[in-house]
Amino acid sequence: MDTFKLLQTLTETAAPSGREQQIAQVITELWEPYVDSLSIDRVGSLIAVKNGRAPAPRPRLLLAAHMDEIGLMVRQVVEHAGNGFLRVTNVGGVDIRQIYAQLVTVHGRKDLHGVMASLPPHMLPDERSDKPFGYEDLVIDLGLSMAEVQANVSVGDFVSFRQPLRKLQGKRVSGKALDNRASVAAVTVCLEYLQGRAHDWDVVAVATVQEETRLLGAYTSAFAQRPSAAVAIDVTFGKGPGANDENAFELGGGPTIDIGPNVHPGMYQALQDAADALEMSVNTATHARYSGTDAFGLQIAREGIPTGLVGIPLRYMHTMVESVDMKDVERTGRLLGELIVRLDAKFIDTITAAMMEADKS
Amino acid sequence: MNELIKKLVEAYGPSGFEDGMRDLIRPEIEAYADEISVDALGNLIAVKKGSGGGLKVMIAAHMDEIGVMVTHITQDGFLRFTNIGGVLPHNLMGSRVQFANGVIGVISSDRLEDRSKIHPLTKFFIDVGASSPDDCPVGVGDAAGFIRPFLAQGKRLTAKAMDDRIGCVVAIETLKRLKTTPHDVYFAFTVQEEVGVRGAMTAANHLDPDVGIALDVTLTGDVPEARPMAISLGQGAAIKVKDSGMIAHAGLVRLMKQRAEAAQISYQLEVLDGGSTDARSMQIANGGTAAGCISIPCRYVHSQSETVDADDVESCIKLLVEILANPINL
Missing domain, CATH: 3.40.630.10 (Zn peptidases)
Known part of the structure; x- marks a missing residue:
């Protein structure tokens, strides 16, 4: 094997x-x-x-x-200018410091690829720019309109992180x-x-x-x-x-x-x-x-x-x-x-x- | 139904002192249950036998x-107390509480130097009108519940102990309306939920159900500056997907949604960040139970003005009847 x-x-x-x-x-x-x-x-x-x-x-x-x-779960679907975004909560001991900018899969009516999104440092006030985001600062962006999100995702849907297993040097692997x-x-x-x-x-x-x-x-x-x-x-x-x-x-x-x-x-x-x-x-x-x-x-x-x-x-x-x-x-x-x-x-x-x-x- | 709600919410029954509650509920269910029993911890269990071919379901x-318990009586006859369950200090000032023997006390606190802060529980006291330990009509170890009359304003129902007497009402009404079921249904009116979902644990270990459904209140996100949550009063029964103590059985969640949709019962999906229910205990009992929860949306939980919506209560009853009257395939 x-x-x-x-x-x-x-x-x-x-x-x-x-x-x-x-x-x-x-x-x-x-x-x-x-x-x-x-x-x-x-x-x-x-x-x-x-x-x-x-x-x-x-x-x-x-x-x-x-x-x-560990993973995430959809707790709210929110709208911004016609686009749909997802607010999430943790499933298990998720380290909040590292979920920003991760790739995720939302297990809705079908599996949907998304990203954990927030504001770039340029757009944050100085006192916020070096602090980790909280759940209130993060959304999942699926690239879909509000109507499409509502048709495919509901509160309570699971979200998993998406990351391929990589070979490091020698016998080490990371994922x-x-x-x-x-x-x-x-x-x-x-x-x-x-x-x-x-x-x-x-x-x-x-x-x-x-x-x-x-x-x-x-x-x-x-x-x-x-x-x-x-x-x-x-x-x-x-x-x-x-x-x-x-x-x-x-x-x-x-x-x-x-x-x-x-x-x-x-x-x-x-x-x-x-x-x-x-x-x-x-x-x-x-x-x-x-x-x-x-x-x-x-x-x-x-x-x-x-x-x-x-x-x-x-x-x-x-x-x-x-x-x-x-x-x-x-x-x-x-x-x-x-x-x-x-x-x-x-x-x-x-x-x-x-x-x-x-x-x- | 408001009459039944009023009777249950106004009654005394802090965790560990549920005897009076059992006495109130038993006559309500006697005519509809095939068997009624009380276990060692004090859970009241009513059985409705199935017509066969179904599962063993625990409700x-x-x-x-929640309530308070006297820990110490001062020389002046004031009572220091501890909490039974999740008592919130900022809800305490000016509260009235009643002991099992009927004695009523009012709650106040040591002088507050800084009004922008709240005292810890240890700085509060109960005044029952006594002037020394000798003439005090209650003693250390006596438990008191809050008192507050039931209020119905239109569809909105407000009371103390809506958590979880409204769940008891949903159970009682379901038992009354459930004409036939293929399942053996065990309606457990449990004890000591507020101090660690303890009654449901022993009941579930004893009954060993295939499916466990808790009936309890959940928080809402529909008040000013609320923590974001997709639950609103009046929007229907809440089907729990997750709370901070458990993740509901996915098949049971699916079944609840299907039954609600088929019977056109309004429902909302619940992801709750703080708190848990008897379902947490049922899930891990014995070899495991397919556990879930039908929640009644409730504002101001653990205050003396817990508020629910009558239509939501009705939706919860209808949903539970639909689930129990039909086959359960997980």
Whole structure:
């Protein structure tokens, strides 16, 4: 599988939180050759199951990678001299400083190309010229008359950013929605890795919805699937000029494995062991209280699910030039695959017992 | 219908103290429901059984309202208080509140040095006419609701607690008018919405519906210097697409629009920047629910003069009846 093409297909598909149908279709086609069943659940998450070889009922590992991305939504259609413009609000954690002058697609009656428009610095008063625009200063210009806009767009229509994936130097790529399609790509690599390798556990690969707004797919899929254990895969902060050294990681330095309250120490260790078995370079990441990922929701579903968290270092998060190293994506896929191959019937009992021992010490 | 609205909006029921509301609503729905129950948190749930072949649908309208709770009684008999839900300090001066035992108090504040500023909540107090903690007829932990008579001027209806007693009215009227439905419909009159959509959470976890529809008020953009928003009073039922707590199920939004158009019910699409509803809880319950909301446009939300339009209320009822009377294909 060509990782660039994989990432290109995944990132260039539009899927703001709440409108994931299109990306779900793309992922369905990617995963279909590798899994035994595919379905869409009540809130839109894509659930793919690859059966293990142990006798049923088998333990199941849930892999959660969210497929939604940040975007915008039309909140008002406004007129200026016969032309129609759109005022928007954010869907998820949009960085207001960088949406001016972006290319967008408005998902109206049909997909319409537009630009995020405002006034050039020449036309702004001095005190405004070096400040970022707010939502009240920005409109989408579709190049259409008010009548044409009204015929094609309504309040509540989703808007996605439009940006092709570009190759930087080496194995680096840059584009939109690498948060979190890089992880969806990694799960795809994992499923490919498992072809021809025996594994006892069932693998439930879930492309979750609405992570950017409320971790919706993580909570609901973990409840419905009731896995024995789970791993969330998401991007983490890449090192670069100005980034703090403590919780930012080199692009190309391998995936991160999280330790912190949202993960089970046994899952952390199992992921470390899998990395050791592959002689793969990985880094430990830490979070206090809230990891900001699907792991937060997975962990407390049902009676509690031992959860791990794997990260792919990414620079410029929530911008249209998010950048990752494709080696990290591939490594993350292999790391997950190796974890799965190594899971046995005693795994849950073992990590639970280890917790009890730690308590005694 | 104004009689029912008046009865519900003028009643006492801050979050956590909804007993009286349950007692008011129950007789209104008893003749129309197949079963009525109350769960551990106090949600009142009325079931209308379907004729078969339909889905399990939960309708949520919250009974509770914002209010205040006594935290401390001064030596002079004044009551310091905290908020129950989103109480806005700039709406408080001169308000009257009533406790569960009927005692009425007036709200004022410590002297305002700078009239261009508003005191924080901690600088306000309630005067119930007591002169010391000993002769004070209410105590720490007692909750009070605002009081303000219901006002109907033409189509415009104004009251405190329109949020969300008007949603309760929409639910009650829908239950009354819904002759037959293929769906098993659970009308939940929920508790503790104003303090974190809590009643709907437990009700949805328990009922495990396929579809969840909240009935609640939404803001409007049709008053001077309002935050831009494409919702106006009198322009119809608001079909929620998004608020700051959830994105409605796209299929459910589509279905609501189709039903409104087919039955020629006026509607508007709602994108709300601040606040959320019981739909937020229903959406994430269990394995997930296809959740949405029919909103009643309302000016001055969380004041004591919340104002809605009677035609909008009627549109909301008609829309909900249309949705429930017909098959739901998402």
